[in-house]
Amino acid sequence: MTEQLDAGLVARRIAGSDQVGEPRDPAEGREVGRARRRREDARLITGRTRWTDNIQLPGMLHVAFLRSPMAHARLTRVDVSAALAMPGVVAAFSGRDFAGEQGSLPCAWPVSEDVVIPDHPPMAVDRVRYVGEAVACVVATDRYRAADALEAIEADYEPLEAVLDMTEALSDGAPAVHEAGNQAFTWRFSGGDADAAFHDAPVVLDRTYVQQRLIPTAMEPRAVVAVPEGEGFTLYSATQIPHILRVMLALTTGIPEHLLRVVAPDVGGGFGSKLQVTAEEVLGLLLARRLGRPVKWTESRSEGNLTAHHGRDQIQRISVAAERDGRIRGVRVDLLADMGAYLMLVTPGVPLLGAFMYSGVYKMDAYDFTCTGVFTTKVPTDAYRGAGRPEATFAIERAVDELAAELGLDPVEVRRRNWISREEFPYTTVAGLTYDSGDYEAATERALALFGYDELRAEQADRRERRDPVQLGIGVSTYTEMCGLAPSRVLGSLSYGAGGWEHAAVRLLPTGKVEVVTGTSPHGQGHETSWSQITADALGVPFEDVSVLHGDTAVSPRGMDTYGSRSLVVGGVAVLAACEKVKEKAKRLAAHLLEAADDDVEFADGTFRVRGTDQGRTIQELALAAFAAHDLPDGFEPRLDADATFDPENFSFPHGTHLCAVEADTETGRVAIRSYVAVDDVGRVVNPLIVEGQVRGGIAQGIGQALFEEAVHDTGGNLLTTTMADYLIPSAADLPDFVTDRTETPATSNPLGVKGVGEAGTIAATPAVVNAVVDALRPHGVRDVPMPCTPERVWRALARSRANDGGTR
């Protein structure tokens, strides 16, 4: 073990003693690939955590927002004066009070020439466009009193017609959400000749799927603490994106970037919901600036359901042209995407992230995609786990199952006939992406075996034969996705406002310990553990000797943060790159001290040795030698550290095969998942424990969309699912145990061979489950059940089908 730092020891070592710290023991094997227990857990299981809402500061005030009860209205008057007289109230403001300085919440992804980016004031000034939009705020000495005082604010509204349905919103004479109308943008993409593919096609399938509106529901509610400090401000926020947030807040508020520090302390889940620049973050800063005191806002769950961005909400029309043998000729997609009332950070970009994935794992001659973004009077949509790719995968995987049914073929067989075979990689798809690696055959074979596919099909046939009221359904999903966002050049070509690189710094401290600074911003993903593993292997230091710093722009000044399954694929690779640079420096120093040529020095297991001799220096000895600086090569700076950025040349393309068996009660509509098998290929794996955790959690969310979750509005545009009793995320009792396994086809686009894993489970699971539900009901003539497939919807689908059928089934 390494010894504790003490001055005498350091002095001895500087004087030329033998060792500082110790390299890791090579007999322990490599860290990468090892199921390390997470170093994050110690603080999380003992309550020694630092969530934004924990922060208490002297003089801190609490903010509460008055929110519009109308989905669409003119805001004619806001009078906060009575609130000012309430106990504990320090200040109260309407949107008008900040009209000159609050600016407009940013949209960083102007996707097209025709995109309409409406003004989006953090507090409404004269118009409200969704229930929950902030119209005034109170700042008080405690949260309860701030809430009390909201009651005293007078706000007058002239109601306007709510705009809730996308098709109606685009029709002539629809009430306009914004002056420019209800169309936010149109975006088209095509590869190959779709007209030719569809012309005379022996089979053409036409389906419409609805991606219901979802509420991401991270367990930690959003919270913001804004603190005037020195010349500038520190903003603590439960955010996934401290770096992007800092830039955006500087642009939005006019607070100079160098005087603004953003901190993401412990953050309790995000799933895209904290990939945002929110009204409350902007207003928190403006209030701290105006009042000169720290202010805090923590949302309640109901407030969050109303006002934090939602996800999905698309209507997908998909057409598939195919041969009689099941081979797909082409796919056409016409998409309506509900933007909600405004375009937030990446709102219009979400459907584009799916646009390249509608061909899935399949080869085809032609693909045609059209998307229309639509404004409605609902809270804006934006990224939710998978962002665009779950929608695309759902549509193509559902359609392939429908094609199989239409042709009377096994759905796995139809997939085999169409997918890119293992020897065809790298493969450029009809959508123009180059999938670098994959092995769909291997993942599928493994999944079928674990699932007991043939046995379940036999049981299904038997139950169908017996007209068992409880039918068995089998759903298949052979998904792939593009993640590891993203090559900066590609993002630029898609009009995104920033790049997709990631930054890391690695610093060897004088005692041989290592600080890793990452631009990723974990909120449950375990980067502190995985990045330590990568560093331990690269530098030959013990895992315990590494610490990982993140989530504070004063500590980690550069980064692109955490979303889009990018952290390992981009940020982890940046850590490796920084380690390599440190080793280059250390090698030069070792050569100098050992009086050898650089090229004669080799590195293994934490020690630089002169080739063919037993002469060497450990990396820890070199760290101390660099610090002491007594004997350095000319021009060598007295430190062993390095910065690196990594900008991937390609996305990463994890894939896999998920199989789901459901039992559907045709009398009650109840659906129960009987078994679920997931075989994923996420390339090389740094920590199997964490990877499996991501897969399981992802599947749970995918199942949530398939069976349970939906944001529901009434005809006036009021959200009805404002509590966790109304918006149902799965509980332990709702989910079976999943069987998970992996195949491993390394990515060729990065030196670690890794692919992203954060979103894979969610992308794969939803179509697997719905395919299973429909498969169970198909003998009853059911071809689709809209999500979520609740007992009521299953029952209605059966009833409708029986009615159409004259009740013969």
Added chain:
Amino acid sequence: MGEAAHEIALTVNGVLRRTRVPGRRLLSDCLRHDLGLTGTHVGCEHGVCGCCTVLLDGEPVRSCLMFAVTADGHEITTVEGLADGARMSPVQRAFAECHGLQCGFCTPGFLCTVTALLRENPAPSGEEVLEGLSGNLCRCTGYQNIVRAVHRAAEIMAEERAEEA
């Protein structure tokens, strides 16, 4: 105009704590913001998610659904009080061992719930574990590792009982 404040005394994690709170102060807010025990989390404020679960005289309760004044004179255990000094409780150890947490926000509630569950039923069946956990929500894990952690904790506790005997 001030709100009437009430003097209350709670024994929290074995320590007698006195504080003054308005009648409407939630126990969760009192623990977090008055007593500085921020390990108890508030996830929904309507008693559904279970993040705020603490033990009141050994029984799991939702601290977001209780007023602090109603806890006057009672014993409360929060996540900060589960470990025995530096030694994590079997439930805590099992959660880390089985990767039963990711973001960790729901974890203190689960730890308290499971601690009570295993005290009541030291060897629960699979079905009993699912039922026991169904009042706590987690958005990260998909629950299976939490379920594993409960069984593993039961195992550790049984081993430790055997060693003591």
